[in-house]
Amino acid sequence: MIPFGRPPRSTAALAALIAGAFVIAAPAPILAQTSAQTSAQPQTAPEAAARALHERLLVLDTHLDTPANLVKPGWSILDRHSATEDGSQVDYPRMVEGGLDGGWWAVYSAQGPLTPEATAASLAVAQARIAAIRALATDHPDKFGLALRAADAAPIAASGRRVVFISMENAYPLTGRPDQVQAFYDQGLRMISLVHFANNELADSATDPAGPRWHGLSPAGRRMAAQANRLGMVIDASHASDDVFDQLIAYSATPIILSHSGPRDVYDHPRNIDDARLRRLAASGGVIQINALGAYLKALPETPERTAALAALRQEFGPAPARTPEQNAAYQTRMRALNQQHPPAQADFEDFIAHLLHALAVVGPRHVGVGADWDGGGGVSGMNDVSALPRITERLLAEGYSEDDLAAIWSGNALRLLKQAEDYAASLK
Ligand SMILES: [Zn+2]
16 A cells, blocks of 8 residues: 655745755846846836846746657757747747746656557657657756756756756556656656546546546556655646545655646636645645646636637547547647637736735745746746746745745745655665
8 A cells, every 4th residue: 555645744844944955056147138027128126136036046847848849840949939939938048038947847748549559659759758858958968957856956057057857747658667657767757747638547637528537546547656656756736636636645655746737716627726625735745836827827718710710620630639649730730820810818927926826825835836837838928938937036025925935936845845755765775
């Protein structure tokens, strides 16, 4: 049986210690232009102070879907792109502009059919994806550093490089392959989620229209969670159903993370989590990282034209799990065109801040962080790419949060969880 979750041993004290350690002792770079701050609008004193603090802090995002861009022919992480041109939100120049020191780069797998052939095909894609993430550090060793332990992050950032932790969104490719869970760990995987938009062989999704299949984790999912604990990986419950969340809190040997989620009491959506569960997450030592994906932040109005175009497109291509990779690529291209013709309504920066402040009010700054879902659907008007991240620091300072709080929010909390996962794995040896 998997042990019950560890009690939070003076989590606040530990967090304060860790947060204090994760301030980067590097000079603040020359103020860069950001979408929040242009040279045409000189900074006010509070803006300048916030910017200086933002640069001092270790700023990490726990859910970067940017690896999907890394494998696009001709797309380079070193070039400055723009969200309006190619839809991308993260690259090296914009990370520098926005003071983003790095984060968890996701090996994402779309949920495919539950057949051995489809699972094997998705494993091959995931293997290519983790290779592309690792190549950030091997191809550009002066700009990126692979982080394998919580303690690796601060020195990498202090040396002026961006931090590359590796996470997995949807463990579908690893179904029935404990050897591959180990192989991905050996390549640097340190955070893992079991399920995405649809139920799979491991766990129920929060958003499967068919409803629950396992009423939580499947036996295989429970075994995989236990293996993740033994190896020293953080378990991520974003996209999982409430039952899965409850069972992970109960069974995981170390605190779990919601790498990109939001509070349901602000916007009632199955991808979000209710306040009672948020409190249980915090009581067990876990962390919620706030998402910036508009459709999870508030109800967005759709025009009849857009609704009709979306329905026609979905009718033409059928449900995602039934599509081939080629059909999926064609669907994405058509979806981009549709978005240009009938732009979706957008949530704005204040909608994101409402989720962040609510979570902070409910569980406090030692249990909240940021996982905006960059390059995976995240981004709001006023914060469309990572160059705008200093706005969050500025806003939290204005709300009265301290430098220690911000150090915890921006990285200390997520790193505390990884350290606990590492310590648990080491205690078994
Ligand atoms: Zn996601």
